[in-house]
Amino acid sequence: MIGDQSDNWIIIGVSGVTCGGKTTLANQLKNTLTPVYVFHQDKYFHPDDSPRHVKCAGLEHNNYDILSALDMESMYNDIVTTIDGEDRSHGSFRERREGRLEIDDKSFIIVEGFTVLNYAPINEICDLRYYFVLEYEECLLRRSYRLYDPPDVEGYFDQCVWPEHLKYKAEIERDARVTILDGTQQDSLSIVVRDLQNLGANYI
Template sequence: MIGDQSDNWIIIGVSGVTCGGKTTLANQLKNMLAPVYVFHQDKYFYPDDSPHHVKCGGLDHNNYDILSALDMESMYNDIVTTIDGEDRSHGSFRGRREGRMEIEEKSFIIVEGFTVLNYAPINEICDLRYYFVLEYEECMFRRSHRLYDPPDIEGYFEQCVWPEHLKYKAEIERDARITILDGTQHDALSIVVRDLEHLGATYI
């Protein structure tokens, strides 16, 4: 449970479709804000041989595109311990530096991953929430040019990646607090900066 230190933080959730621009935005914010911690959801996948994994229907391949493939409780707990000051070793950190944006007496946390906002405990602690979307063809094209470990097998995108995305996207669309970002546009950072300025962020 988050303690009294939560008022000292601005938490930004960046989520959405595979290859949509989540990591790019998270890294841009990491280089812009101060002080800032970044948590990447990809670091919380269960090991490939974990009993938590289930197979993608009709394929001999783990379904990595569902929440149960990730140890979300551990991710949430790592964020909370960082907020409470008990342990700040889990997220990557950038300190104060001239030219960065800050809000007086506050620090930033960026939480990035394809379903982080579908995990209610994390969604609820975010102050700002963003979700990237792409059309099917653009998403498939981008995914085909990325290398994954383990690599995608034939049919995985069509049978797992895209259907699971549509399911989680439908959940997101019911939450009016979340800003939807078009992954083919180049205005995501400016949208977030505008929102941060409304919260009082200024350049050092």
């Protein structure tokens, strides 16, 4: 449970479709805000041989595109311990720097990953929430240029990646607190900066 230190933080959730621009935005924010911690969901996948994984239907391949493929409880706990000041080693930290955006004496946490906003405990602690979307063809094209470990097997995108995205996207669309971002546009950072300035952020 989050303690009294929660008022000292602004938490930004960045989620959405694979290859949609989540990590790019998170890295841009890391270089724009101060001080800032970044938590990447990809660091919380269960090991490939974990019994927690389930196979994608019809394929001899783990379904990595569902929440149960990740240790979300550990991710949440790492964020909470950072907020409470007990342990800040699990996130990527960028200390206070001039020329960056800050809000009074608050620190920022960026939580990035394809389903972070579909995990209710993390969603509920976010102050700002963003979700990237792409059309099927653009998403498939972008993913074809990515290398994964383990690599995608034939049929994985259509059997798992895209259907799971549509399911999680439908959940997010019911949450009016989430801002939907078009992954083909270039103004995502400016949208978040505008929202932060509305919260009182200024450049130092």
